[in-house]
Amino acid sequence: MRNQDLTDDLLQQVQQAAATGTALRIVGSDSKAFYGGDCQAATPISMFDHCGVIDYEPSELVLSARSGTPLDDIKALLAQHGQMLAFEPPAFGEKATLGGTLACGFSGPRRPFAGSARDFMLGCKIVNGQGEVLSFGGRVMKNVAGFDVSRLMVGAMGSLGVLLEVSLRVLPAPEAELSLVYSLTVTDALARMSAIAAQPWPLSALAYDGEQLRVRLSGAEAAVQAAARQLGGEIDPQGETFWWDLREQRLAFFQQPGDLWRISMAPAAAPLALSGNWFMDWGGALRWLKTDLPADVIHTATAKAGGYATSFRGLDKNAWIRLDPALLALQQKIRMAFDPLKLFNPGRLHG
Secondary structure, three states, X not given: OOOEOOHHHHHHHHHHHHHHOOOEEEEOOOOOOOOOOOOOOOEEEEOOOOEOEEEEEHHXXXXXXXXXXXXXXXXXXXXXXXXXOOOOOOOOOOOOEXXXXXXXXXXXXXHXXXXXXXXXXXXXXXXXXXXXXXXXXXXXXXXXXXXXXXXXHOOOOOOOOEEEEEEEEOEEOOOEEEEEEXXXXXXXXXXXXXXXXXXXXXXXXXXXXXXXXXXXXXXXXXXXXXXXXXXXXXXXXXXXXXXXXXHOOOOHHHHOOOEEEEEEOOOOOOOOOOOOEEEEEHHHOXXXXXXXXXXXXXXXXXXXXXXXXEEEEOOOHXXXXXXXXXXHHHHHHHHHHHOOOOOEOOOOOOO
């Protein structure tokens, strides 16, 4: 595993950029460059070689690492100790880094049942837009008063600072996993997912591809087998491969033509009347849409239904997200507190 501390060099680059007013494009492996708005900065600051696990205590379920540490290295290290990143982050590339994953706020199929990336953030160290090194949170799990600033970095797309180090809570990997599959209509699938999610089953994923509903059970062997017997359905021998391909967007659905939209809705909400191909994850709370419809049509229809749409992989980078004006104003105030010169990834978060 690579191990290199480039804090001083990165700090110097930010300080020079602040002195000259030069905007910076924060780059890890660039595996997620497709996501978000167009970054309007031409000068890169590379995090890829700022890497290595700083501290890992398996008995304490806490890991701290530099932001350029490859995500695969962290997963492999945790697996050696029977542990995992419970939010099941997608990599979207062999060289994906921890910092890039957290900056985008990505979580996989396990998210509704284990928590999101933000939920596992314990602390971080950043360089802000004034060339200062700041630390938030810590490396232990504890209750604190007030808002946890470190969690603001998750999903901020690098707009609040250069992420140097992060500390994460990890969890034991489940003893057993098993996937069940049912052939259902969309109406029946939504009803079945709501009914299953309302009961104390050992769930770790619920997804519907338009024809088949898949249910993943995780936990102690006896509990998983008992739940499978009561839930019925067919056991999917390729279940592990399916969830892997879903997380990394390798399923046939994601290869279809059209822009890919990520739509968040109430799990039991009726399907939207938008043309295209649909895929449901997170028990219906996350809905992927492949379509050629204009962005304005999708944003308007989703908002009217009480949902929220994001262009995940699309050509119109300026319309990738539409925020409520009050929320946009709040985000801009937070950014001004961390990066008053707007040095970091301008245009990436808000277009």
